[in-house]
Amino acid sequence: MAPTSKQLQQSTHDIQAARQKASFPVDQLTNYLYGGPENLKKVDKYRTIIANEPAFTKKKAAFQSRQEQLHSSIHAARRFIEIAEEQNFSTQEFLELFALSGISTPGYILNNIIDDNVAFWPVIEFQGTDEQAKKWLDAAKRHAIVGCYAQTELSHGSNVVGLQTTATFDEATDEFVINSPDITAAKWWIGGLGVAATHAVLQAQLISKGKNYGPHIFIVPIRSPLDYKPIKGVTVGDIGPKAYGGFATVDNGYALFDNVRIPRDYMLMRFAKVSKTGEYQPPVHSKLSYGSMVKLRVSILSDAGWRLAKSSTIAIRYCTSRRQFNPDQNGLESQVISYSSVRHRLYPLVATAYALILSGINLNKTFNVMTEQLSREDATLLPEMHVNSCAFKVWGARRSSEGIEECRKAMGGHGYSIFSGVSEHFATFVPANTYEGDNFMLCQQVGRAMLKQLDNLLKGKSYNLKTATYLDVLISNPTITVDANSIYNPELQLALFGKRAAHLVANLGRQVKAGRPWGDVNMECWEICLAHAEFLLLKQFHDTVRDLQKSQPLLAPVVQKLTNVFALSILTGTGLATFLTSQSINVADVDTIQEAYRNSLNEIVDDAIGLTDAFGFTDDELNTALGKKDGNPYGELWEAAQSNPLNSDEGREELGELMKTILHRGDNLAYIKAAKL
Incomplete structure (x- = not known):
C-alpha cells in the first residue's frame, strides 16, 4: 500500500522548512566551490546537456546485467564524443562534461574523475618527447586510439620495483621486446584494458646490454585499431565483476605479452633514454617520472x-x-x-x-x-x-x-x-x-x-x-x-x-x-x-x-x-x-x-x-529516490520499485510459472484444491 498523502506532504514540507533556516547565501557558497559564477555557468550548461540526453540515463542500470551495462555505457561514450563534436568542445570541455555526468565507460578508470585517456595522456606529456606527445596524443584526442595505463601485475602492485614484465632492447632490430615470463607477470586490474584499449603506456623492466635499469614506461599496442583484434603475442581480456558490483562498466583487464616487439622510440624518452647502440642515459632527476x-x-x-x-x-x-x-x-x-x-x-x-x-x-x-x-x-x-x-x-x-x-x-x-x-x-x-x-x-x-x-x-x-x-x-x-x-x-x-x-x-x-x-x-x-x-x-x-x-x-x-x-x-x-x-x-x-x-x-x-x-548537485547527479532536493522520499521510492521488471506482467508470469513447478509437485495441486488453501 502506498504512503498516505499526509506523509508525502509532510516530508516535502520538512525539507523546505529546513532550507529556509540557512544563515548564509547558499548560492554564493556554491559559486565559491565551483571557482566563480562563470565556471558554475559552464557546469550548468553541461548539466543541461546531460539531463536532456537519453543515452545518459542511469534509471535502467539497477536492473541490467554487467554485460548490458557495458553495452549501454559504450553507447553513452559514443554519444559523449558526438556531443563534443556538435558543440565544438575543446578536449578539456569534453573531459569536464564526461566527469560531471557520473557515468563510467569502458576505457575509463577512477570512475569519471580520471579517464584512461587522461591517465594515458599525462604520462605521455610528462615523460614523452615532443614528437612522441604529438603522435600519440593527436591520435588519442581524435579517439583513433584508446589508451590505458598498465602498471599493476597479478603478483605485484604497490611494489613497482618488483614488476616482472620485461622490455629487452634488441640492437640488431632497434626494437624492445616486451615479455611476460609467466602468468604472475600478467598486467591485471588495468582500467580500459578489458575490452576497450588499443594501446597501453606500460611499466616494464628496461634491460639493455644485459643490465636491468628498473621500471620504465613504454607505449605498447594491445589491439589493432583497424580490426580491433589483439596484436600478435598479446593475450588480453576482462578480469570479471568487482566487489559490491562496483566499477561494473569499467573494463578492468589483464594482458600477457609473448615477445611483442615495439620500435625503440615507443619508450617514452623525455628524461631517460636508450640509444640505437643500447646505451642508457638516466634522467637528470631520478624521480621525475613520479609526476x-x-x-x-x-x-x-x-x-x-x-x-x-x-x-x-x-x-x-x-x-x-x-x-x-x-x-x-x-x-x-x-x-x-x-x-x-x-x-x-x-x-x-x-x-x-x-x-x-x-x-x-x-x-x-x-x-x-x-x-x-x-x-x-x-x-x-x-x-x-x-x-x-x-x-x-x-x-x-x-x-x-x-x-x-x-x-x-x-x-x-x-x-x-x-x-x-x-x-x-x-x-x-x-x-x-x-x-x-x-x-x-x-x-x-x-x-x-x-x-x-x-x-x-x-x-x-x-x-x-x-x-x-x-x-x-x-x-x-x-x-x-x-x-x-x-x-x-x-x-x-x-x-x-x-x-x-x-x-x-x-x-x-x-x-x-x-x-x-x-x-x-x-x-x-x-x-x-x-x-x-x-x-x-x-x-x-x-x-x-x-x-x-x-x-x-x-x-x-x-x-x-x-x-x-x-x-x-x-x-x-x-x-x-x-x-x-x-x-x-x-x-x-x-x-x-x-x-x-x-x-x-x-x-x-x-x-x-x-x-x-551548496554542493550544487542536481537530482540527476545524485541519482537517488531518498535524497531529492524537494523531498518526498516515500513517493520516489515507491515509483522506483514500480520500474522493476519483476513487477511487470511479463515478469510476474515468468516467475509464476517457475514457482508453480515447486508448488504443484506430486499431488500438491489436488491437495491445495481440497484443502482450499
Missing part, C-alpha cells in the same frame, strides 16, 4: 570529497524528511535528523567533505605549478607533492569510504536499497584504499619522509618540506592551554594538531633509533600519515576562512563553524587516542573539548540543508 603518479593521487583527494558530499547530501535530506518515534501533540513523529546520534554521525561528514574539496582545489593548483616546473626538469616541488599527495590519498580514501558507508547506515533500512543512491558511491570508491598505492604502503613513505625532516631539525638544517614546520614544537615545546573559549581559536587548534603530529614523528624516531626494524613500525607510520593529513586539511580550512573574511564575509562564519566541527570531531573521535598519547591534550581537558564539540554540532543545525544544497 604522473602524483596526478592520480591528487585526483583521488577531490574525488573523495565530492563523493562524500553526494552521500552526505542524500543522507541529511532523507533524515530531514523522515520522521520516526516520539509523536508530539499533533501526532507528528520526530524528524530523524533531530536525534543526537544522527547529528553526531552526519554533520562531521559534511565538514569532512568540505575539507577534502577545499584541500583538493588547493592541491590541484600546486600540482599545476609542479607540472610546469617538471617540464623544465625542475623537481623542486616534487618531494613535497609526493609526500602530501600520499598522505591525502590515504586519509581521503579511508575517511570518505567509511563516511559513505556511515551515510548508508544512518538512513536505516531504506539506505540499503540501491535506489538510495549511496551504495554506488561506496562500491566505486572503496577500492581507492588500495589502488594507486596501498594505504599502508604509502603511509610508510610519509613516515620515512618525516623522519628525514626530524633529522634535519636535530642537525640544525632547514626542512626539505615546508609543511613539516610543525616539528619546530619539539624544540620550542610551548605550553598549550585548552579551555572552553580557546578551543575554538584557529591558532590553538593548529598548535594541537601540529604538536600531535610532531610527537608522533619523534616517537617513530625513538623506535627506529632503539633498533626496531622498519618493517615493524608500520602502525607508527600510519598514525603519522593521518596526523600529517589532518594538520594540512585543518590548515587549509582556516586559510579558507581567512580568505573569505576578506573576499566574501557573508560566507566566513558558516565555514568557520564547519572548521570547528571538523577539528573537534577528530579531537574527540578518531584522533583522541593519539592526542592523549602524544600529550598534546590532557585527560582533564577531554570533557571540555567534548562539550565544545557538541556545541559545534548545534551551531550548524540550521545550516545543514543549506550546506548540502
Whole structure:
C-alpha cells in the first residue's frame, strides 16, 4: 500500500522548512566551490546537456546485467564524443562534461574523475618527447586510439620495483621486446584494458646490454585499431565483476605479452633514454617520472570529497524528511535528523567533505605549478607533492569510504536499497584504499619522509618540506592551554594538531633509533600519515576562512563553524587516542573539548540543508529516490520499485510459472484444491 498523502506532504514540507533556516547565501557558497559564477555557468550548461540526453540515463542500470551495462555505457561514450563534436568542445570541455555526468565507460578508470585517456595522456606529456606527445596524443584526442595505463601485475602492485614484465632492447632490430615470463607477470586490474584499449603506456623492466635499469614506461599496442583484434603475442581480456558490483562498466583487464616487439622510440624518452647502440642515459632527476603518479593521487583527494558530499547530501535530506518515534501533540513523529546520534554521525561528514574539496582545489593548483616546473626538469616541488599527495590519498580514501558507508547506515533500512543512491558511491570508491598505492604502503613513505625532516631539525638544517614546520614544537615545546573559549581559536587548534603530529614523528624516531626494524613500525607510520593529513586539511580550512573574511564575509562564519566541527570531531573521535598519547591534550581537558564539540554540532543545525544544497548537485547527479532536493522520499521510492521488471506482467508470469513447478509437485495441486488453501 502506498504512503498516505499526509506523509508525502509532510516530508516535502520538512525539507523546505529546513532550507529556509540557512544563515548564509547558499548560492554564493556554491559559486565559491565551483571557482566563480562563470565556471558554475559552464557546469550548468553541461548539466543541461546531460539531463536532456537519453543515452545518459542511469534509471535502467539497477536492473541490467554487467554485460548490458557495458553495452549501454559504450553507447553513452559514443554519444559523449558526438556531443563534443556538435558543440565544438575543446578536449578539456569534453573531459569536464564526461566527469560531471557520473557515468563510467569502458576505457575509463577512477570512475569519471580520471579517464584512461587522461591517465594515458599525462604520462605521455610528462615523460614523452615532443614528437612522441604529438603522435600519440593527436591520435588519442581524435579517439583513433584508446589508451590505458598498465602498471599493476597479478603478483605485484604497490611494489613497482618488483614488476616482472620485461622490455629487452634488441640492437640488431632497434626494437624492445616486451615479455611476460609467466602468468604472475600478467598486467591485471588495468582500467580500459578489458575490452576497450588499443594501446597501453606500460611499466616494464628496461634491460639493455644485459643490465636491468628498473621500471620504465613504454607505449605498447594491445589491439589493432583497424580490426580491433589483439596484436600478435598479446593475450588480453576482462578480469570479471568487482566487489559490491562496483566499477561494473569499467573494463578492468589483464594482458600477457609473448615477445611483442615495439620500435625503440615507443619508450617514452623525455628524461631517460636508450640509444640505437643500447646505451642508457638516466634522467637528470631520478624521480621525475613520479609526476604522473602524483596526478592520480591528487585526483583521488577531490574525488573523495565530492563523493562524500553526494552521500552526505542524500543522507541529511532523507533524515530531514523522515520522521520516526516520539509523536508530539499533533501526532507528528520526530524528524530523524533531530536525534543526537544522527547529528553526531552526519554533520562531521559534511565538514569532512568540505575539507577534502577545499584541500583538493588547493592541491590541484600546486600540482599545476609542479607540472610546469617538471617540464623544465625542475623537481623542486616534487618531494613535497609526493609526500602530501600520499598522505591525502590515504586519509581521503579511508575517511570518505567509511563516511559513505556511515551515510548508508544512518538512513536505516531504506539506505540499503540501491535506489538510495549511496551504495554506488561506496562500491566505486572503496577500492581507492588500495589502488594507486596501498594505504599502508604509502603511509610508510610519509613516515620515512618525516623522519628525514626530524633529522634535519636535530642537525640544525632547514626542512626539505615546508609543511613539516610543525616539528619546530619539539624544540620550542610551548605550553598549550585548552579551555572552553580557546578551543575554538584557529591558532590553538593548529598548535594541537601540529604538536600531535610532531610527537608522533619523534616517537617513530625513538623506535627506529632503539633498533626496531622498519618493517615493524608500520602502525607508527600510519598514525603519522593521518596526523600529517589532518594538520594540512585543518590548515587549509582556516586559510579558507581567512580568505573569505576578506573576499566574501557573508560566507566566513558558516565555514568557520564547519572548521570547528571538523577539528573537534577528530579531537574527540578518531584522533583522541593519539592526542592523549602524544600529550598534546590532557585527560582533564577531554570533557571540555567534548562539550565544545557538541556545541559545534548545534551551531550548524540550521545550516545543514543549506550546506548540502551548496554542493550544487542536481537530482540527476545524485541519482537517488531518498535524497531529492524537494523531498518526498516515500513517493520516489515507491515509483522506483514500480520500474522493476519483476513487477511487470511479463515478469510476474515468468516467475509464476517457475514457482508453480515447486508448488504443484506430486499431488500438491489436488491437495491445495481440497484443502482450499
